[in-house]
Structure formats: structure tokens, C-alpha cells
Amino acid sequence: MSSTPPSRSFGTVGVVRTHVVRLELPPGGYVLDNGARLTEIDVAYETYGRRSASDDNVVFVCHALSGSAHAAGQHEPADPAEPAWWDEMIGPGRGIDTSHYHVICANILGGCKGTTGPASAAPDTGKPYGSRFPDLTVGDVVGVHRLLLLQLGIRRLAAVVGGSFGGMQVLEWAIRFPGMVARCIIIASCAGLTAQALAFDIVGRKAIQFDPDWQNGDYYGTGKAPVKGLSLARKVGHITYLSREIMAEKFGRERWTAEDVTPGTADGESRVNKFQVQTYLEHQGEKFTQRFDANSYLKITRAMDEYDAAARHGSLEAACARIEAKVLVVAASSDWLFPPEQSTEITNAMVRAGKAVSYCLLTAPYGHDAFLVDVEHLPDVIRAFLPWVERPSTVVPGEQHASDAAAPAVLDSEDRREYQIITRMVRPGSRVLDLGCGSGTLLTMLAREKQTRGVGVEIDVRQVIDVIERGHEVLQADIDGGLAMIPDGSYDYAILSETLQVVRKPRLVLGEMLRVAKEGIVSFPNFANWRHRASLWLTGRMPKNKGLPFEWYDTPNIHLFTYEDFVELCRVDGIRILDVEFLTDDLVGKALVGLGAGNLGANSVLVRVTRDGREGGA
Numbered sequence: 001m002s003s004t005p006p007s008r009s010f011g012t013v014g015v016v017r018t019h020v021v022r023l024e025l026p027p028g029g030y031v032l033d034n035g036a037r038l039t040e041i042d043v044a045y046e047t048y049g050r051r052s053a054s055d056d057n058v059v060f061v062c063h064a065l066s067g068s069a070h071a072a073g074q075h076e077p078a079d080p081a082e083p084a085w086w087d088e089m090i091g092p093g094r095g096i097d098t099s100h101y102h103v104i105c106a107n108i109l110g111g112c113k114g115t116t117g118p119a120s121a122a123p124d125t126g127k128p129y130g131s132r133f134p135d136l137t138v139g140d141v142v143g144v145h146r147l148l149l150l151q152l153g154i155r156r157l158a159a160v161v162g163g164s165f166g167g168m169q170v171l172e173w174a175i176r177f178p179g180m181v182a183r184c185i186i187i188a189s190c191a192g193l194t195a196q197a198l199a200f201d202i203v204g205r206k207a208i209q210f211d212p213d214w215q216n217g218d219y220y221g222t223g224k225a226p227v228k229g230l231s232l233a234r235k236v237g238h239i240t241y242l243s244r245e246i247m248a249e250k251f252g253r254e255r256w257t258a259e260d261v262t263p264g265t266a267d268g269e270s271r272v273n274k275f276q277v278q279t280y281l282e283h284q285g286e287k288f289t290q291r292f293d294a295n296s297y298l299k300i301t302r303a304m305d306e307y308d309a310a311a312r313h314g315s316l317e318a319a320c321a322r323i324e325a326k327v328l329v330v331a332a333s334s335d336w337l338f339p340p341e342q343s344t345e346i347t348n349a350m351v352r353a354g355k356a357v358s359y360c361l362l363t364a365p366y367g368h369d370a371f372l373v374d375v376e377h378l379p380d381v382i383r384a385f386l387p388w389v390e391r392p393s394t395v396v397p398g399e400q401h402a403s404d405a406a407a408p409a410v411l412d413s414e415d416r417r418e419y420q421i422i423t424r425m426v427r428p429g430s431r432v433l434d435l436g437c438g439s440g441t442l443l444t445m446l447a448r449e450k451q452t453r454g455v456g457v458e459i460d461v462r463q464v465i466d467v468i469e470r471g472h473e474v475l476q477a478d479i480d481g482g483l484a485m486i487p488d489g490s491y492d493y494a495i496l497s498e499t500l501q502v503v504r505k506p507r508l509v510l511g512e513m514l515r516v517a518k519e520g521i522v523s524f525p526n527f528a529n530w531r532h533r534a535s536l537w538l539t540g541r542m543p544k545n546k547g548l549p550f551e552w553y554d555t556p557n558i559h560l561f562t563y564e565d566f567v568e569l570c571r572v573d574g575i576r577i578l579d580v581e582f583l584t585d586d587l588v589g590k591a592l593v594g595l596g597a598g599n600l601g602a603n604s605v606l607v608r609v610t611r612d613g614r615e616g617g618a
Contacts, residue, residue, distance in 0.1 A: 011092040013048040016073035020044045020114050023147050030144065036134035040123045043148045044069045044114025045106035048090055049098030058154050059096055059386070060145070061086070061105040062162030062169035064372075065237075065300055066292055068113035071105040072098075081291055085372065088379075095379030096161065101386070104152075108169075109144045110136045110299040118295035119220060131217035133295065136303040142172045146180070156180060158387050160325075163187035163371040164338060165304050171346065175309060178324040185382060187330045188371045190342035191316055191349075192308040197337055200240050201301045204233030208294045217295050230294040231285030238284045243334035243367030251277035316349040326356040328385045328468070330378065332364035332371060347475065348485035358385065359475045360464055377461055384469040418606055419445055421581050422495060422521055425608055426450050430492040433457065433517055435479050435509070436499035440467035447472070455491075457483070480504045483512045491517040498604070500524045501557045507573065514575065514611050523583075523606040528562035528599045530588060563599045570609065579608040 022042050023030070029039035046069045051058065061071050063085065070082060072090035089095045090103055107115035110133070118133040149157070160181050162170040167189020174184045193201070208214055211229030219225050242250075254276045313319035327350060331343035340361055350357035360381050364370030371378060419442055426432065428450045434443050437456030440463075446452040456467045456474040467474040475485070480503050494517035496509065501524050503509050513520045535543035544551065563582075570577055582593045582602035592601025 010094060012087065013073040013091050013098055015076045016046050016048065016070070017075070018044050018046050018069055018114060021148065021151065023144070024151055025147075030147070032134055032140045033137040034135060038116065038134070041109065041116045041144060041147075042114065042120070043106050043109075043116075043144065045104055045148060046070060046073070048072050048103040049101050051102035055154060055156065056158060057101050058149075058157050059101045059103045059159045059161060060149065060157050060173075061090070061096070061103060062145075062160065062166035062173075063105060063108065064162070064164040064166045065304065066288070066297075067107075067166070068111070069105050069107045069115075070113075072103070081287070089382070095382040096386070097383065100388075101158065104149070104154075106145055106148055108141045108300065110141070110296055110303070112293035112296040115144075117293065118217065118299060119293050128220040130220055130295065133217075133299065136299055138168050138172045138303055138307045139176060141303065142169055142176055145169075146177055157182060159183040159185060159385075161185040161187070161382065162189070164189055164368065165300070167338075168304065168307050171309060172307075174323045174325050174327060175313070175319050178322055181325045183385065183387060184323075184325045184327045185330065185385060186327065186343070186346065187378070188332045188335050188338050188343070188368060189346075190338050191310060191319070191346055193305055194339070194342070197240070198305050200236055200337075201305050204236045205298055205301060207232040207236065208298060211294075214294065217298075219294075225289075226294045227289040230289050230292065230297060231282075233294075233297060234288040234292075235281040235285045238281060240337040241367060241369040243336065243365060245334065246366050247277065251275070251280060316345065317352050320346070320349045320353040320355055323350065323353070323355050326385075326473075327358070328381070329357065329359045330371075330381060331359075331361045332366075332368065332375060333361060334365055335368045335370065337368040344485070351475075351485045351490075352487050354490075356473055357475075358464075358468055358473050359477070360461065360468075361476050362461065377465065380465050381461075381468060384465050418497065418523055418583060418604070421583075421606055422446075422497070422523075423449055425521055425579065426452060426493055428452075431490070433486070433491040433494045433513070435494060435496045435513060436502075437463070437467060437472075437474065439463050440470040440472050440474070442495065442497060443467065443472045444470050479509055479512075482508060483516050486516040488515055489518065492519065493517055494520050496520065496522045498523055498525070501559045501561070504558065506559055507569065510569075510575065510609075511573065514609065518610065519578070520609045521606070522566075522609060523604055524561070524566070525557065525604050526563050526582075526599065526602045527560045528564065529584075529603055530592065530600050531586075533600075563602065563605045566605070566607070574612040575609050576612050577607055577609050581606040 020042050025041065029037040030041055031037055067085050070084050071086045072084045090098060092099045096103055107113040109115055110117045112119055118129050120129060121127060122129045122132065157180060160170045160173045167186040170184050170186045171191060173181050208226050208229035211226035213219060213224040214226035214229060215222065255274060309319040310316040329343045329347045331340035333340065347357055347359040362375050362377050364375045366374045423445055426446055430452050432446055432452045432454040434454060434456045437443055437458050440456055443454040443456055446454055454472055456472055457477050457479055458464050458467060458474055459476065459478050461476060464474050464476045494513035496513060500506050500522055532543040582598035583604045583606060584590055584593055584602050589601040589603060
């Protein structure tokens with residue numbers, strides 16, 4: 001099921017224009033985090049899609065290090081050197097659907113694409129700032145963008161979205177201006193760079209500063225610029241943007257030969273016998289010097305390096321405690337510049353702070369650049385998370401856009417009965433953690449019938465997208481790895497529906513669910529059912545039927561156990577069984593259950609458990 005309009009069609013935003021506005025600053029100018037003042041600030045920005053009368057559909061997009069306000073569409077006349085950097089994501093029917101959202105992207109303070117930066121004319125001299133342009137923070141960048149939005153009459157954002165350095169800005173938006181942002185999407189980013197990432201930036205800056213033509217930053221008007229240093233800095237950066245696998249696939253150790261190039265062209269003969277990766281880096285470096293300013297590169301990378309949300313607020317959890325928005329954190333699997341562990345660090349801090357957060361790890365072979373060029377599911381997960389602006393949710397009041405996703409999934413009679421029993425066990429208004437939540441059908445049922453606040457944990461990305469689309473928080477994770485991100489006693493119930501038999505470490509999973517929740521509700525297929533016993537006795541082969549529908553060599557069920565086995569495990573591990581339901585769909589099984597032979601009659605079993613010494617009831 002999808003919550004997107006059924007007639008959704010893809011398109012571009014067409015011809016766009018970059019606007020430049022001079023901000024209305026307070027008396028004395030804009031005070032930066034370091035105390036410096038700017039008395040004039042111009043900001044370049046672009047908009048796509050119509051702004052609603054109620055201003056509830058504004059999405060602000062934060063760009064990365066070398067980006068600009070030109071995120072989508074085409075300028076007229078077209079400039080091949082400045083293509084829109086996220087055209088595949090923004091437009092009618094795309095991840096950020098301009099049929100429904102009014103999208104704004106603005107160049108950052110310190111940039112060189114229309115917003116005030118080192119190359120801009122200082123109001124007191126009329127000459128470029130150069131070395132006089134002050135150092136910046138991510139907070140300064142976000143603060144200036146907030147002033148722009150206020151000047152445009154926008155006081156509330158439906159969402160803020162950004163990747164890489166843009167993701168840092170999104171996090172800062174959520175922390176610094178919590179009342180202004182409804183939702184935040186942080187993609188391939190972090191709360192502070194690793195030492196390795198810092199090292200690459202330091203080398204890049206030194207390459208610029210060691211270029212004799214840098215002239216301590218005052219090269220404007222001299223006829224010379226540190227293009228060699230800037231080119232080298234870009235080459236160093238590009239090494240970090242691609243994964244090892246993509247570098248090997250695209251270039252390997254291949255060299256250019258005479259047959260590969262066209263003699264007489266500008267780069268023809270010079271390429272011969274060079275490694276292809278060398279030519280690629282040279283091309284990227286040269287292209288970058290034609291569109292970017294060295295001083296802007298220095299200021300922006302320094303701001304990126306200095307960003308540390310944890311240090312600023314005492315801890316990352318304390319920083320996240322300030323957040324009021326719903327947050328989606330997205331990581332790219334092969335990103336080694338902003339590795340997935342840094343995304344989970346933000347997610348875990350938000351979970352510990354009790355905030356609404358979802359996490360998704362996308363398979364992305366291109367490395368860090370993947371969020372710009374090739375992530376299969378990224379548009380789907382963004383579209384699912386953004387608030388639906390045309391009608392209210394029918395899943396969780398005031399939350400997601402759930403349109404037809406609110407409709408319950410088609411369940412067979414046994415699943416329906418199991419969900420009904422679980423719903424009956426759960427108290428109204430409870431906090432629920434659904435482990436192995438699938439597409440979120442049970443979470444939706446509990447939210448609708450018991451007004452619970454539910455969070456799912458699921459490993460399949462397609463299911464994760466479905467859960468987000470239904471309006472629930474979800475963490476993409478393998479529960480066999482434990483639930484370390486979740487504090488003790490965070491939930492009233494942890495539910496493990498038809499999942500215990502497929503995990504590798506059932507004892508760990510049971511222990512973790514009863515650490516994070518007061519009670520657990522567990523269901524599992526019962527291998528001691530009379531039909532399974534009969535099948536083994538009569539055929540000598542592993543049973544295959546509705547309860548166990550897979551061949552032994554192709555089954556997700558890696559632990560085949562009985563209700564009595566589960567009882568013994570609970571005894572050994574100090575788990576108390578509070579309630580038991582034996583589920584069966586045949587007359588013989590029902591008769592056996594009625595006679596008290598539940599282990600023989602049940603196809604599956606549903607139990608409510610708690611730790612010994614803990615009172616029952618949520």
C-alpha cells in the first residue's frame with residue numbers, strides 16, 4: 001500500500017531562477033557565534049512548487065559542502081557547469097514532490113554562489129572581504145537561513161532535509177530552533193567528524209594555503225588565484241566520496257592508451273599511459289576550480305570540522321533532548337567518510353532522549369556520494385516520511401499522511417486472531433516496541449484500537465518504508481545484535497510476533513526485550529502440534545504444512561521448538577509466564593486444547609511474560 005497519490009507522475013520543476021535578497025538585520029548587524037558581526041548579508045535562494053495558503057507545506061533543503069541554491073530545474077540559458085545538484089530528488093512525483101510541497105534551497109553563508117562570503121564586497125571598503133571574512137559555525141549558517149525564511153514570511157517548516165554537511169545543518173536546525181521544524185531528514189551525516197575525515201579536510205586546506213597564489217586569502221583582483229591548491233583539495237575530497245568497490249569498478253588499475261583518446265584534443269595525448277583514476281581526479285579538480293572559490297572552501301570545511309553537537313551541549317543525548325521534531329536518519333552502507341555508525345550514534349542518542357526517530361540503512365555502492373547519485377530506496381523513504389499536507393492522518397492523529405496505508409492488511413484467520421489477542425492484552429495508551437514488525441500492521445491496529453505509541457524494529461528496508469508510510473517510528477536493525485540503543489524499561493510491552501524462531505540468538509532477544517520493556521508478548525509456531533508429530537511418524541520426513549510451509553533446506557525457521565521447550569527456557573532464565581493462548585485452526589487441535597493438551601493441539605502459541613520478581617501488568 002502507498003500513501004502517495006495514485007496518479008503520481010514524474011517530472012522536473014522546469015525553468016527556475018535564483019533570487020538574491022538582502023536580509024533585514026538587527027541594529028549593529030548579525031552577530032556570529034564567535035562574536036564577529038556582519039552588517040550586510042545577501043542570500044541566494046531558489047523555490048520550487050507552490051506555497052500553500054496555510055504555509056504548512058514548506059520544505060527547506062540544506063546543501064552540502066560545494067552545493068548551491070540551484071538544487072533542481074534548469075536555468076535559462078542553461079549552464080552546463082552548474083547543473084542542479086538534486087534534480088533526481090526534487091520535482092513532481094519525486095522524493096520531495098513539488099506537486100504538494102513548496103521547496104526552498106538557499107546558498108550558505110560563506111559560500112560563493114550568491115550568498116555573502118569571502119569574495120563578496122565588504123560594505124566598509126567596497127572590496128572583497130578576503131582574509132577579513134570571519135570564521136563560521138554550522139549554527140551561523142542555520143541562523144542566517146532562519147532569517148531568510150522569516151523575511152519570506154515562513155515561521156514553520158514542514159521539514160528540513162539535507163545530506164553530508166547539509167545533514168549537519170539539519171541536525172542543528174532541530175537542536176537550535178526546535179519550535180520551527182516539524183520533521184527533519186538527516187542523510188549520510190554525523191554530529192561531528194571522525195579523526196579520519198578531519199585529516200582529509202586538513203590536508204585539503206593546507207593544499208590551498210601552501211599555494212603561493214593564495215596570498216593569505218587576499219588574491220582577489222590580483223589576476224592570480226590558488227587554483228592548483230584548490231584543485232588538489234578537491235582531488236583529496238573526491239577520493240573520500242567514492243567507495244573502494246566503485247573505484248575498483250570504474251577505474252581499477254586501468255590506464256589510458258593511444259586507442260582510448262582522440263589525438264589533437266586538449267587532453268588527448270596527455271592522457272596516454274596515465275591511470276584512469278588519475279585522469280578522473282584531474283578532471284574533477286580542474287572543473288571545481290572553475291566554479292568554486294578557495295576561501296569559501298576554507299571557511300566551509302573549517303565550520304564542518306568544528307561542528308560537535310555533543311561537545312556544545314555536554315553530550316549528544318543532551319543535545320537531542322532539545323529536539324521536538326520527528327527525525328529520520330538515513331545512512332549509506334558503503335559510506336566511509338560519514339560511516340553508518342555515526343548515523344546510528346545520532347539515532348541512539350535520540351532514542352535515549354525519548355525522541356521520535358526512525359533509522360534506515362540503505363544499500364548504496366557509490367559511497368558517500370550515493371545520496372546524490374544512486375540510492376535505490378532513498379526517494380521512497382523520504383516520500384514516506386514527509387508529512388502529508390492534503391488530509392490528516394487516520395493512523396496516529398496529527399502524525400503521518402497515512403491515506404490508504406491506514407487500511408489494515410489482509411490477514412489470514414490465525415494471524416487476525418493472534419493480533420486480536422495481542423490487542424486485548426495491551427493496555428490503552430501504552431508504549432509498545434514491536435520487534436520484527438514487518439510492514440507495521442500490528443502497530444497500526446494497536447494505535448487505532450488502543451491509542452498506543454508504537455515503535456518498530458525491522459531489518460527489511462522495504463518493510464521499513466511501509467512502517468514509516470503508516471506513520472510509525474521504526475529502527476532498521478537486526479535484533480540478533482541486541483537493543484543497546486534502547487534504555488532499560490523504555491516500553492510497557494515488547495512484542496515478538498512469529499519472530500523468535502527465525503532469530504539466531506533467541507535467549508539474547510528474550511533477555512533484551514524484557515530489559516527494555518516491563519512485559520513481553522511472544523508468539524511462535526509449535527513444533528509439537530499433533531499434525532507435525534503425525535507427519536514425522538508416518539513419512540519420516542520433516543513436516544510441511546500451513547504451520548511450517550517451507551522445505552527444510554529453504555526455511556527461515558532456524559529454531560524449531562515446542563511450547564514445553566519455551567517453558568523450560570523461561571524457567572532457566574528467570575522469566576515468568578503471565579498468560580498463555582494456544583492457537584489452532586482445526587477441530588482435532590481445538591479438542592486437544594480444550595482437554596488441556598495445548599502442547600499437542602496448538603499450531604502456534606502466544607505468551608505474555610515478565611521477569612521474575614516484576615509485577616505483572618503494564
